[in-house]
Amino acid sequence: MAHLKAAGAEANKSESHIQFSQLAAYGAGGIIPIALFNIAGILVGLMGNISLGLSAFWLGVILIIPRLWDAVSDPIIGHLSDNTRTRWGRRRPFLLIGGLLVSVTFVLMWWIPKGEMVHSWFPTEAGFQAFQLVYILVALLLFYTSCTIFEIPHGALGMEITTDVHERTRLFSAKSFVGNLFAMSTPWLFALANMEIFKGTGGNEADGMRYVSLMIAAILIPLSFWWTYKLREPGFVRIKTQEKAPFWQDMKNTAGNKNFILLTLTIFTLAMGFNFVNLLGSYIPIFYIFGGDKVEGAYLLGINGTVWAVTGVLAVFPLNIISPKIGKRKTLMLAIGLMVAAQLSKIVCYNPNYPYLIVIPTMLLSMGMLFFFTLGSSMVGDICDEDDLKTGKRTEGSFYSIFWWFIKMGTALASFVAGALIVYTMFDETQVTKVDALQGSIRVIEKEAESLNEGNAATANLADLLQDAREKSTALITHFKEEVEKDNKNALHYESLIQLANDIGSKINNLNPDLQPDELVKQVAEIEKSTVALTQQSPFTLLMMRIVEIGLPVLLSIFSIFFIFRYSLTEKRSLEIKELLKERNLARELAGNESK
CATH class of the missing domain: 1.20.1250.20 (MFS general substrate transporter like domains)
Incomplete structure (x- = not known):
């Protein structure tokens, strides 16, 4: 039995210790399950x-x-x-x-x-x-x-x-x-x-x-x-x-x-x-x-x-x-x-x-x-x-x-x-996605205004882009009003969001596509920044x-x-x-x- 133990220790030595190459290759497999x-x-x-x-x-x-x-x-x-x-x-x-x-x-x-x-x-x-x-x-x-x-x-x-x-x-x-x-x-x-x-x-x-x-x-x-x-x-x-x-x-x-x-x-x-x-x-x-x-x-x-x-x-x-x-x-x-x-x-x-x-x-x-x-x-x-x-x-x-x-x-x-x-x-995931849509439409306006400010030709009608943003603002306000009607627990929260959304909607409505491009960029950037608060949950x-x-x-x-x-x-x-x-x-x- 003694010779078996001695031989066993020698035979299993290579199996027991893991070489670095094996360690690295096996470890890389952790990318998938982890x-x-x-x-x-x-x-x-x-x-x-x-x-x-x-x-x-x-x-x-x-x-x-x-x-x-x-x-x-x-x-x-x-x-x-x-x-x-x-x-x-x-x-x-x-x-x-x-x-x-x-x-x-x-x-x-x-x-x-x-x-x-x-x-x-x-x-x-x-x-x-x-x-x-x-x-x-x-x-x-x-x-x-x-x-x-x-x-x-x-x-x-x-x-x-x-x-x-x-x-x-x-x-x-x-x-x-x-x-x-x-x-x-x-x-x-x-x-x-x-x-x-x-x-x-x-x-x-x-x-x-x-x-x-x-x-x-x-x-x-x-x-x-x-x-x-x-x-x-x-x-x-x-x-x-x-x-x-x-x-x-x-x-x-x-x-x-x-x-x-x-x-x-x-x-x-x-x-x-x-x-x-x-x-x-x-x-x-x-x-x-x-x-x-x-x-x-x-x-x-x-x-x-x-x-x-x-x-x-x-x-x-x-x-x-x-x-x-x-x-x-x-x-x-x-x-x-x-x-x-x-x-x-x-x-x-x-x-x-x-x-x-x-x-x-x-x-x-x-x-x-x-x-x-x-x-x-x-x-x-x-x-x-x-x-x-x-x-x-x-x-x-x-x-x-x-x-x-x-x-x-x-x-x-x-x-x-x-x-x-x-x-x-x-x-409220609907709130988040509708705010995303509004922010996306505002970014498109901002991108177009920046392009005009750099002296490039217009690629879209600013009036149409503004109308799209107004429609998305209205859709968001409508959602908030619906939530007030069906959810008394968070009614005060949604009423504050309605007030904020109305303020932002007014700013969008007052945007003039005939403004100088640099001024339009400035105003649109301010509006986009203010939309972040619209995603606030109750x-x-x-x-x-x-x-x-x-x-x-x-x-x-x-x-x-x-x-x-x-x-x-x-x-x-x-x-x-x-x-x-x-x-x-x-x-x-x-x-x-x-x-x-």
């Missing part, structure tokens, strides 16, 4: 509501449907990946195909057809909005299916690359590191999409996101070839002779593992709580801290997102110091504590007078999230080792698919609930947004702590299992060599 999932989950709901004017409730409904589809696709892809045998291994073909499909479907998601032809097919506003919702649903189904094809085998591969429990944490930390590095682009994408170079004159951020998505695809496509070429499957030599198992047998075995169920419930409960309010976290800086100014709000979201990503990147290093010292289970509880502290600090840090206080809870929350989800994936690998010792089979794909499905179900349920919560807070809406966004995650974190206290796979037991697997695998290898 960064792109974040972008789709936040910006589709945000832009669909405040840019396209679609119902937050129905956006929530269609965001949950792909998660229900994941209930089918995730386990199937996990099972297929476990039972695939090719010259390139059982995981790598999925990484290439999935990466390329994600690139294409991510672009399609933002190119919602519009124009006169589409409007002729759906002449009513309700019909056109229904078409947009259906298009978004189909695009999301394609996008998330592509993500599943990539992420389930990628996560399973992460559990196979090394047999060392702490190297496994290091590997998933690299995935978090790169994923969060790119995730910092999420809020900046909203800011980029708001730039005129992307959205065009009179366009909004939904128009700008079309071209921003092409930039992202241009980065992702070459990366898909790189990580497929670079990554290796060190355990495939042993696995390729493993007998293929029926689908339901794999699922039954996975669902019967007590530690796996407890870990999954821990992750699911907390993830659901924070995803309930993830979308509200984008509304509060825009509509509470900056009173509806989307440009200033987008800039703060960009700063805040960068702080989040940088903190997440840096948090990888203390995680890899703390976890080996106190164990994964205790570190997971520390992560939950950090997130609860972050939520409670928002009571003070959501402050319009000091907007950048928001970075304090962001740093705490980012560190806690990084610890929490990185350890979760690493601990699934430990559970796979425990299962291997018991059954003699490696089924990382099945375990990871069920684990990931629960996380995505939490996200989906949260998307539905988030939409319902936004409706409950009485957020005090009730802003209060309820903060109560829900702070309170719900704290409540569900309590349940998460209860589940992790019952998790029994300790650090000591994980190390024992590692050694037992080494001895068993080496004994099998030697027995196989002797039989040849």
